[in-house]
Amino acid sequence: MKSIFSETSQVPFAAQVEEIVASTPVFDIHTHLYSPAFGELLLWGIDDLLVYHYLVAEAFRQSDVPYEKFWSLSKTEQADLIWDALFLQHSPISESCRGVLTTLQALGLDVKKRDLPGLRKWFAGQKVEDHINHCMQLAGVRKICMTNSPFDDLERPVWEQGLAQDERFVAALRIDPLLLSWQETASTLADRGFQVTADVTQEKTISEVRRFLSEWSKRINARYVMISLPPDFAFPAQTAAAQLIERAVLPHCREYNLPFALMPGVKRAVNPQLKLAGDGVGLTDLTAIQNLCAQFPENKFLTTVLARENQHELCVLARKFRNLHIFGCWWFTNVPSLIEEITRMRIELLGMSFTPQHSDARVLDQIVYKWQHSRRIVARILVEKYAELAQSGWQTTRAEVERDVKDLFGGAFERFCGM
Ligand code: FIX
Numbered sequence: 001m002k003s004i005f006s007e008t009s010q011v012p013f014a015a016q017v018e019e020i021v022a023s024t025p026v027f028d029i030h031t032h033l034y035s036p037a038f039g040e041l042l043l044w045g046i047d048d049l050l051v052y053h054y055l056v057a058e059a060f061r062q063s064d065v066p067y068e069k070f071w072s073l074s075k076t077e078q079a080d081l082i083w084d085a086l087f088l089q090h091s092p093i094s095e096s097c098r099g100v101l102t103t104l105q106a107l108g109l110d111v112k113k114r115d116l117p118g119l120r121k122w123f124a125g126q127k128v129e130d131h132i133n134h135c136m137q138l139a140g141v142r143k144i145c146m147t148n149s150p151f152d153d154l155e156r157p158v159w160e161q162g163l164a165q166d167e168r169f170v171a172a173l174r175i176d177p178l179l180l181s182w183q184e185t186a187s188t189l190a191d192r193g194f195q196v197t198a199d200v201t202q203e204k205t206i207s208e209v210r211r212f213l214s215e216w217s218k219r220i221n222a223r224y225v226m227i228s229l230p231p232d233f234a235f236p237a238q239t240a241a242a243q244l245i246e247r248a249v250l251p252h253c254r255e256y257n258l259p260f261a262l263m264p265g266v267k268r269a270v271n272p273q274l275k276l277a278g279d280g281v282g283l284t285d286l287t288a289i290q291n292l293c294a295q296f297p298e299n300k301f302l303t304t305v306l307a308r309e310n311q312h313e314l315c316v317l318a319r320k321f322r323n324l325h326i327f328g329c330w331w332f333t334n335v336p337s338l339i340e341e342i343t344r345m346r347i348e349l350l351g352m353s354f355t356p357q358h359s360d361a362r363v364l365d366q367i368v369y370k371w372q373h374s375r376r377i378v379a380r381i382l383v384e385k386y387a388e389l390a391q392s393g394w395q396t397t398r399a400e401v402e403r404d405v406k407d408l409f410g411g412a413f414e415r416f417c418g419m
């Protein structure tokens with residue numbers, strides 16, 4: 001058996017593991033990207049990179065521009081202000097700033113010139129189709145899962161008209177308004193011809209919600225159903241959300257063999273003046289997830305949590321319930337120090353039965369830095385873990401490393417989903 005640790009190997013094992021991690025194609029299982037059929041909903045290019053809400057939040061710390069003034073500026077003017085505040089007046093050292101530079105460098109641009117007009121000129125010369133191929137190739141991404149909301153007035157008509165299939169992009173059905181603002185959503189559904197009332201205990205309302213979920217799951221060919229949740233999410237509970245989950249969402253997921261993704265920990269609009277950049281984080285009582293996994297063993301659950309303090313408890317829950325697949329270092333945890341800590345802990349507690357990362361990209365180009373940065377960390381941890389196995393006398397073959405990395409980068413997720 002040829003081992004990557006064998007003394008006769010020409011290439012040191014660490015370099016082989018790094019090469020495998022760097023080159024294994026990934027399935028990016030949660031993004032906010034769109035396929036080209038959605039036209040301008042697919043964001044890309046330097047100005048969209050600069051006005052990403054992660055950077056907006058940071059720019060307000062380094063600029064005293066009034067909120068209303070900033071929001072009245074054009075996208076280009078906002079990008080100018082952010083470039084000046086975060087890249088020129090201070091070193092762009094935060095993860096979100098460094099990410100822009102990693103991406104630009106990978107695209108072959110000379111970042112040290114600090115030439116924003118020059119960068120804009122280069123992007124203006126790109127064709128979106130070629131740029132998608134280029135970014136996916138640089139990031140090593142084989143498939144992108146979108147976040148698709150039937151409640152989004154820009155996105156919905158595109159689905160309703162029917163769109164050209166693009167094998168690289170798959171859909172996930174996002175249902176936050178259905179569960180978190182049921183009163184308003186009930187009227188929206190009623191306006192769209194679903195016979196619902198505000199009363200979620202009514203059989204007719206539940207069957208109509210299920211009809212709505214079926215229609216949309218089929219229309220978009222959803223791979224899973226998903227929601228982000230506030231830290232105070234509880235289950236079971238007398239809330240509309242809990243009732244709808246139990247009586248409509250979970251039966252729907254069982255019927256269509258779809259996992260239900262729950263992403264708890266986000267406190268929406270902690271500072272509403274920051275708009276999309278104004279959400280915060282809070283600690284969740286994960287008993288809700290435990291109850292769901294225990295009471296509904298026929299359902300599959302996907303979960304990532306926003307609070308660092310919830311990560312260990314989530315890992316332990318995944319050890320207890322094989323109908324729970326945990327994924328990604330989400331949003332405020334998608335920074336090198338926390339990716340390292342969380343991924344190492346997950347590997348130590350779960351082996352390879354989880355998905356370490358998703359990009360959450362909102363701008364196409366971001367997949368380049370998000371995956372390059374995460375791959376380096378995953379490689380470092382794996383090198384260390386295989387070396388520890390070698391110390392225990394277990395020699396890992398190259399094929400075994402390839403198999404493991406495939407699992408981490410989408411294989412385990414696809415198996416869990418039954419894709
Ligand atoms: O709820 C979510 O899917 C979050 O990822 C987003 O709402 C958030 O704005 C984001 O972009 C985080 O990365």
Ligand code: ZN
Pocket residue numbers: 030031032360
């Ligand atoms: Zn997201």
